[in-house]
Amino acid sequence: MHACTESAELGLYTRPVYNLSREDSAHPLILVCEHASRYIPDALANLGLDDAAAREHIAWDIGALELAEQLSATLGATLLSANYSRLLIDLNRPRHAPDSIPAQSEIYQVPGNRDLDEATREYRRQVLFKPFHTRLQQLIDQRLAQGRPVRVVGIHSFTPVFYGQPRELEVGVLFGQARDFARRLLDGLEQHPLKVAGNQPYRIDPLGDMTVPVHGDARGLESVLIEVRNDLLRTPEAVSRWAGFLAPLL
Ligand SMILES: [Zn+2]
Structure with a gap:
């Protein structure tokens, strides 16, 4: 019997792990929204966070799913989005990264992730993390096998105030190897009256990121992560x- 079958969370994750829209799209773009949801099963009592904190940016990327869905609809492009909170396991971190299952996020403690046993960590990896990334890999494999071009773009949002400091930036394009693609995006965004920057407010870290380095850069695909400030995504x-x-x- 596998160790993770001993997890106290066994059977708790009954929702589908992801949503996949427009799977058969002919558009080269695959949109990914790893932080789309703040859903945590009721039995986990918000991992010990109060309701306000569980609705905050630490649990999800506010407005990112709405933006990703709108892009998917406009372009007719495939969208893979998560149905569980990043606090359970972060789908944009390698599975063994220290903050994959964060016991602290920015200024918030996450009591329900403190002192988690290895069986439960492994259970979350098997049940929440693996199916998402297997599906993304399959989507890419399938298209490459058909000789089709593929671009992988993560849609994220960031908080306007981080560790008490306001952020001026409105949109960031984060990239590793895909410099030309990132340049095209940055040049295009700079045509508008926006505060735009490359590799801000974060940088792609091959040890700390998942989607761009693993599904994009490692496969030689055009791949970036787009971060929009979440106070700019509050209405339709x-x-x-x-x-x-x-x-x-895109
Ligand atoms: Zn994010």
Whole structure:
């Protein structure tokens, strides 16, 4: 019997792990939204966070799913999005990264992740992490086998205030190897009155990131992560505005 069958969380994750829209799209773009959901099963009592913190940016990327869905609809592109909170296991971190299952996120303690036994860590990897990345890999494999071009773009949002410091940046394009693709996106965004930067507010770290280095760079594909400040994604009109900036560039 596998060790993870001893996890106290056995059978708790009854929702599908991901949503896949427009799977058969002919568009080269595969949109990925790893931090789309703040859903944590009721039995885990928000991992000990109070309700306000569990609704905050540490649990998910506010507005990112709406933006990704709008881009997917506008372009007719495939979208793979997560259905569980990043606090259970972060789908954009390698599975053995120290903050894969964070006991602390920014200024918030996550009591339910403290002192987790290895069986439960492994259970979350098997049940939440692995199916998501296996599906993404299959989507890419399938298209490459058909000789089709593939681009992999993660859609994220970031908090306007981080460790008490306000952030001026409005949109960041994070990249590793895909410099030309990132340059095209940055040049396009700079045509608008936006505060734009490359590799801000974060940098792609091959040891700390998953989607861009593993599914993109390691396979020689055009791949970036787009970060939009989440206070700019709070209404359908605001989301449409950002989709309007980004869609023609993707
Ligand atoms: Zn994110």
